[in-house]
Amino acid sequence: MIYEDYEIFTPGPVKMSKEILEIGAKQTPYFRNQEFSNVLLSCESDLLELLNAPKDSRVIFLTASGTAGLESVIMNLFSKDDKAIVINGGGFGQRFVDLCKSYNINHNEIVVNNSNLSNIEDEINPEDCNTFIVNAHETSVGHLYDLDAIGKFCKENKLLNIVDAISMFITDEIDMQKHNIDSVILSSQKGLGLPPGLTMVVLNEKAIARIQDINSHYFDFKNYLNDGLRGQTPYTPCITIILQLEARLKQIKKDGGIEVSIQQAKELAEYFRKGIKNLPFEEFTPFMPNAMTTLTPSDDKSASDIVNILENKYKIMVCPNGGELKDKIFRVSHMGDMQKSDIDNLLNVLKDI
Numbered sequence: 001m002i003y004e005d006y007e008i009f010t011p012g013p014v015k016m017s018k019e020i021l022e023i024g025a026k027q028t029p030y031f032r033n034q035e036f037s038n039v040l041l042s043c044e045s046d047l048l049e050l051l052n053a054p055k056d057s058r059v060i061f062l063t064a065s066g067t068a069g070l071e072s073v074i075m076n077l078f079s080k081d082d083k084a085i086v087i088n089g090g091g092f093g094q095r096f097v098d099l100c101k102s103y104n105i106n107h108n109e110i111v112v113n114n115s116n117l118s119n120i121e122d123e124i125n126p127e128d129c130n131t132f133i134v135n136a137h138e139t140s141v142g143h144l145y146d147l148d149a150i151g152k153f154c155k156e157n158k159l160l161n162i163v164d165a166i167s168m169f170i171t172d173e174i175d176m177q178k179h180n181i182d183s184v185i186l187s188s189q190k191g192l193g194l195p196p197g198l199t200m201v202v203l204n205e206k207a208i209a210r211i212q213d214i215n216s217h218y219f220d221f222k223n224y225l226n227d228g229l230r231g232q233t234p235y236t237p238c239i240t241i242i243l244q245l246e247a248r249l250k251q252i253k254k255d256g257g258i259e260v261s262i263q264q265a266k267e268l269a270e271y272f273r274k275g276i277k278n279l280p281f282e283e284f285t286p287f288m289p290n291a292m293t294t295l296t297p298s299d300d301k302s303a304s305d306i307v308n309i310l311e312n313k314y315k316i317m318v319c320p321n322g323g324e325l326k327d328k329i330f331r332v333s334h335m336g337d338m339q340k341s342d343i344d345n346l347l348n349v350l351k352d353i
């Protein structure tokens with residue numbers, strides 16, 4: 001159960017850097033003071049900068065896993081008069097559909113398989129909808145959508161554009177202004193390479209104007225926005241993860257910014273994909289993010305057998321799929337503190353088995 005000496009290629013949690021691990025080993029400090037407020041305010045402004053958020057955008061920090069970020073957006077931004085187009089290309093798209101059902105949100109589910117929505121205007125009729133919801137990277141299958149095309153479509157049709165960027169932030173491009181995005185949902189344990197427990201909801205002015213009165217204390221955005229003005233949260237946050245986030249964001253900026261981070265992920269993904277060219281695997285989708293590669297065995301091996309052999313015999317954790325895809329695919333993440341030497345280790349083993 002303790003995987004300390006394992007190689008980690010799962011798409012969350014991901015391999016964390018030594019610096020982040022060291023912060024995690026320290027005592028948790030008290031937080032109702034100016035020092036912690038400064039940390040939270042600096043996280044907010046760095047996140048907004050990395051997302052190229054428009055002026056007057058805000059970040060809500062919720063101590064919860066990423067799904068709470070998705071759920072809180074569904075709870076706070078919809079009235080009975082709103083209607084959403086929900087892109088469903090796998091497990092995480094399905095989660096948005098299920099959330100809409102739970103909260104009786106009017107929605108139009110669009111099941112997507114072999115498209116990255118580059119030709120969205122031919123594929124989707126906005127009809128009577130005023131909101132668009134998509135998981136930029138559908139992590140269940142490793143499928144990246146075209147945020148450029150989606151952004152233009154949303155602008156043209158006056159749709160509030162809500163993007164779950166949890167598994168592509170800092171590995172793949174997302175720009176709130178260029179892509180006309182109104183709300184972005186992030187989470188600590190994917191590309192950011194932190195422990196799970198913190199989800200962040202970014203809202204521009206237009207999204208803030210959509211906030212409703214809701215029947216929830218913990219997830220009431222108004223309280224978070226209000227307390228956030230002075231760098232605080234209404235309830236005790238995951239203080240240590242926020243300290244780790246601060247360090248991580250500063251590091252990204254110091255290393256040259258989001259472009260450098262995306263470029264590094266791209267190089268790692270390409271290095272891995274080049275390495276498997278002569279092995280009996282095929283790439284599952286042509287629309288791969290830098291964050292992850294999804295592979296199908298091209299011989300008669302079962303994907304889940306491969307996952308088990310890697311874990312049990314070689315102490316390498318890749319990510320299995322469930323259900324129908326159990327024997328068909330497995331996933332290899334390139335997120336977190338990944339080096340080429342980590343990828344070499346995996347490639348050498350894949351050659352052997």
Ligand SMILES: *Cc1c(COP(=O)(O)O)cnc(C)c1O
Pocket residue numbers: 012065066067068092135137138139164166167187190196
């Ligand atoms: C990981 C992930 C989530 C959140 O999952 P949690 O387990 O609740 O943290 C949401 N959307 C996508 C696309 C993800 O990859």
